[in-house]
Amino acid sequence: MKSTRPRVGSTRVAILVVVAALASLLACSTALAGTVYMKADKKGLRFVAPKTIVAGEELTIVNQSNPRQVGPHTFSLVTKGSLPKTPKARQLCFTPNHICKAIAAWHGVKGNGPVKQNPATAGAEGWDTLGSVSKKGDSWFTGEKPGTSFSQAVTVDTSAGASRIYFLCAIHSGMQGSINVLPGG
Numbered sequence: 001m002k003s004t005r006p007r008v009g010s011t012r013v014a015i016l017v018v019v020a021a022l023a024s025l026l027a028c029s030t031a032l033a034g035t036v037y038m039k040a041d042k043k044g045l046r047f048v049a050p051k052t053i054v055a056g057e058e059l060t061i062v063n064q065s066n067p068r069q070v071g072p073h074t075f076s077l078v079t080k081g082s083l084p085k086t087p088k089a090r091q092l093c094f095t096p097n098h099i100c101k102a103i104a105a106w107h108g109v110k111g112n113g114p115v116k117q118n119p120a121t122a123g124a125e126g127w128d129t130l131g132s133v134s135k136k137g138d139s140w141f142t143g144e145k146p147g148t149s150f151s152q153a154v155t156v157d158t159s160a161g162a163s164r165i166y167f168l169c170a171i172h173s174g175m176q177g178s179i180n181v182l183p184g185g
């Protein structure tokens with residue numbers, strides 16, 4: 001009986017160590033919650049984004065796909081109504097008076113010319129302005145190099161409560177998503 005006591009004690013210590021490790025892992029994943037990944041794999045081209053973020057927190061965009069295989073991307077804030085919903089709308093997205101073409105113009109692109117402004121900024125500093133065909137929004141272009149990323153605070157107005165931001169890739173109009181921005185403490 002005596003010999004089992006230390007073993008029980010060390011098991012308890014081991015459990016505590018595991019619990020502490022799990023707690024720090026959870027804290028870590030919370031800190032990483034403000035990251036949007038651009039992915040291209042078996043599940044297709046897509047944004048993988050957190051469901052929520054707190055206003056004032058940094059939102060980082062990371063390109064995890066290979067630009068040589070799928071081209072570059074943009075992470076562009078647009079109004080909900082600006083997201084191309086139908087296959088036809090997605091097909092026409094990069095034509096005049098459509099949102100993908102408008103996003104290119106936010107970046108200073110003329111015709112088939114180069115990106116001249118990156119990030120494209122609108123409104124106050126940070127991710128705060130959802131654009132449309134008639135209004136410039138905040139946008140970042142990944143460029144042609146693999147593994148690029150960009151980070152800035154989410155500064156969208158939450159004074160009237162949680163506010164959802166919508167985003168689109170101007171190059172792959174099927175890449176769309178949203179994040180609910182919760183008022184800060």
Ligand SMILES: [Cu+2]
Pocket residue numbers: 045072073074169170171172175
């Ligand atoms: Cu894209």
